[in-house]
Amino acid sequence: MSSFQPKNPNYRAIATDTFERQRAMRTLGISIARMEPGEIELAMGYAPEFTQQNGFVHAGIITAGLDNACGIAAFTLMPAGSDILTVEFKTNLLAPARGEHFVFRAAVVKPGRTLTICEGRAYAIHDGVETLIATMTGTLMALPRREASPTAERTQVPA
C-alpha cells in the first residue's frame, strides 16, 4: 500500500524496538497493529484509569497515542542510527473518546532529512461502529543517535 521506500531495510525491527522501549505505551496498553514504510496503526483498549470526568478516555491519552503513531510512522523512513523527537503537534478533538477499543493511524505526508511531517487520526470503536474522534498534524525530527555518549540527552532538544 505504502508508496515510501525505507532507507533502513531493518526499519521494522528498529521501529518496533523503539516503540517497545517506551514504558508509557505499555502502561497505556497501546500496541502496534500494523506497520508499513511511512504508515502505522496502533491499538488501545478502554481503561477506566485514563478517563476524564464523563468516563471517556482523556484527550491527553488520545494525544499520546496519536503522537506515538506519528512518531513511529516517521521513524520507519529514517536512516539507520537515527533517534527521533517530536518537535510539535496539533490535535483537533472531534468527538468524545467513547468506546471499547481505539485505533491510531498515522501516515507520513512529507519525509525529510531533518524534519518529517505526519498526519494521524484516532478512532473509537463502540458497539462495532468506528468513529473519527481526533486528528493530529505533527512535525518529527531525526537526530543522529549517540547512545554511548554521556551527554546523549542533550541531543533530545530541538537543536
Added chain:
Amino acid sequence: MSSFQPKNPNYRAIATDTFERQRAMRTLGISIARMEPGEIELAMGYAPEFTQQNGFVHAGIITAGLDNACGIAAFTLMPAGSDILTVEFKTNLLAPARGEHFVFRAAVVKPGRTLTICEGRAYAIHDGVETLIATMTGTLMALPRREASPTAERTQVPA
C-alpha cells in the same frame, strides 16, 4: 494577580470537583497546586511508567497535563452549570521532560461565551532548576451541563 472576574462565585469548588472527577489525573499523579480566576498551576511527580524510550516523561503525558491546565483555567471563568470540552490544542516540545517534578501553568488569553483561548507552559524541575519544556495554545468550549439527561454525552461533541 489575576485580572479576570469569575462569573461563578463558586468557581473554585466546581473547578476542583471537575478536576478530581478525572481518573486520568489521579492515575498520572497530577494535582492542583494553585488556582485563580483564569489561571491554574498543576503539579506532577516523575513516574517511570509514563516515560518514553530515553527515560523522560512521554510527550503525550506532558500534553495531558497542559490540556488539563488549559481546561481548568478556562473553566474557572465559565458560568455555573457549564460543562467544558477541548476543541483543539497545539503543543511545541522545547526540551526533554527530564526532572523529578513537573508543573503545568495555564492562563486564559481570551475568555468568551462559547470559546475560550488559553496558553499553557510546562516546566521540568531537575536538581532544583526549572526548565521550560513545552508550550500549548488551546481552544476550550463551554457547554450547558445536562447531567440528568441520558444523552448528555452527545453534548460533548464540538457542536
Added chain:
Amino acid sequence: MSSFQPKNPNYRAIATDTFERQRAMRTLGISIARMEPGEIELAMGYAPEFTQQNGFVHAGIITAGLDNACGIAAFTLMPAGSDILTVEFKTNLLAPARGEHFVFRAAVVKPGRTLTICEGRAYAIHDGVETLIATMTGTLMALPRREASPTAERTQVPA
C-alpha cells in the same frame, strides 16, 4: 463526489457571494475553481508583488488561500442566514511556493452546528508538475448573521 448534504439548497450562490465580497481575494487574484458541498478548490496565479526574499510566494499569502478554502468549504454546509469566522488554523509549510499557478483544496472533516473542522492542502504547479507545498487544519465557527444590526461586528468575535 462529496458525501455531505448541504442544509442550504442555495449554498452555492451564497458561498460564492461571500467569497466575492472579500476584497483580499480579488487583490490576491484568488478565484473559485470548483465547489461541492463541504469541498472547495481555489486557484491563484503567481504575482511578484506577493513574494518573499527568494522570489517564491509568501507563506502568509499561501495561508490566506488555505484559510479561505477551509472557510468556504465549511460555509457550504452551514444553514441559511449564517455568518462564518475562522477560530484558528495550523499550517505546515512543506516546500517553497514556487510555480506559475497555485491551487488550494479544502474539505470538511467534521461539520457541526457551531464548529466545523476542515483540512486544506496547497499545491504549486511549476512546469506542469503539481507539488504539495502546505497543509492546513482549521476550525470555523457559524454565527447567526445580523446584517441590519449596527453592532453586527461584535458577532465576529469568537463568542
Added chain:
Amino acid sequence: MSSFQPKNPNYRAIATDTFERQRAMRTLGISIARMEPGEIELAMGYAPEFTQQNGFVHAGIITAGLDNACGIAAFTLMPAGSDILTVEFKTNLLAPARGEHFVFRAAVVKPGRTLTICEGRAYAIHDGVETLIATMTGTLMALPRREASPTAERTQVPA
C-alpha cells in the same frame, strides 16, 4: 529589554535586509517598527484591498504579518550566513481585525541551532485603543545560505 545575545553582531542590518527583500511586505504595507535580539515589532496600516467580507483585514493578511514577525525575531539570533524558513505555525483569531493601524509583536521562546520557536501577537488600534486580535506560535528553521548555487531553492524545503 531582550535577554538574548545575538550570534551575528551585524544582525540588525542583515535582518532588515532580509525583511526588505520580501516584496509581499511592501505590497501589504508592513514595516519594521522596533527590533531587538529575539524580538520584533512590525506595523501595518489599514488597506481596503486586503479586507474580508465585513470590511476587516483578512485573517490571512494578519497571519502574513505574524509569520514575518516570528521569522525576523528568530532570524536576529541566527549566525551569519543563515537563511530562514518557516516550518509551521498556528494562529488563533481572537477578534476582528478592525482598526486603522495594526502591530505584530513576536519574541523568541526557545532559540536553537536548527529550530527556533517564537510567539507572536497581533493588535488592532482602533480609535486609539489597542486590542489583541490574534496569536501565533511558530517554528522557524535556520539553513546555511547558498546564494551562489543554482539549486539554492532546494535548501528552502524543510530538509
